[in-house]
Amino acid sequence: MADLKQQIIAQLNLKDLKPEDIGDDQPLFVEGLGLDSIDALELIVLLQQEYKIKLANAEEGQDVFRSVRTMAQYIREHQPKTV
């Protein structure tokens, strides 16, 4: 999850943060990291660019982007298998 946190920091330009500043279960939006709707779109881009994962529908986002842990779990479950 440390790699994923680093990717989130880079993708969202959160230059004041270090991976250890983001709790595994800390909410990413509103009361947590305070991300906004544009950040949500950037997280979708991150999944596509880094993990070749496309969200099946936008409504999934609320659950997927709840925390770093839920993101990591989604990636594990949906990452294309490599031979």
Place this chain on the structure above:
Amino acid sequence: MLLLNDKTGSDTTGFLLSAYKYFNVDYPKFYKMDNLCKLGFLSVELLLEGRRIAEEYSPETVGIVLSNANSSLDADLNYFQTVKNIPSPAQFVYTLPNIVIGEISIRHHCKGENAFFVNDRFDAGFMQFYVQDLFGRKRINACISGWVECLGEEYKAAVYLVENRPGKEALPFNIDHIHQIYEIANGEING
């Protein structure tokens, strides 16, 4: 009056980040802005240092009128680069010049009239006319105004605050003084 015209040779992004840190501004959203917004944001941050403009005036009467020559072309080109791969939403939102007005408005709680004009060159006569007209129609009591330009490694900001209250060091709001502010930033007059 604020002058911000770096000639140290550092690149635009580096200069703006250095300025942000040097002036000890604490505003994490700064990192997400495009360079035009960073330049406008920092310029107004220094212009209004020690002031609480939205408390001194009703927020609905604090206007912002800015101009430049290249609109948001700097952000447009950066966004275009991402289109070749996956378009970046974070870069797309800065592909309008008036976004810099939005960032300044959020920071300083300004809710008055605003406009961003694109001209080949700084037009002091037009800026004076437009802002004066807003005052004349009692739409605003204060106005952040000036030139905020950024394209690649070329950038310049010359901003000033116009108020309808007399101030100790205030200059009369006329074309000559606007010219003077811009020309000092342009290096044409030793300020």
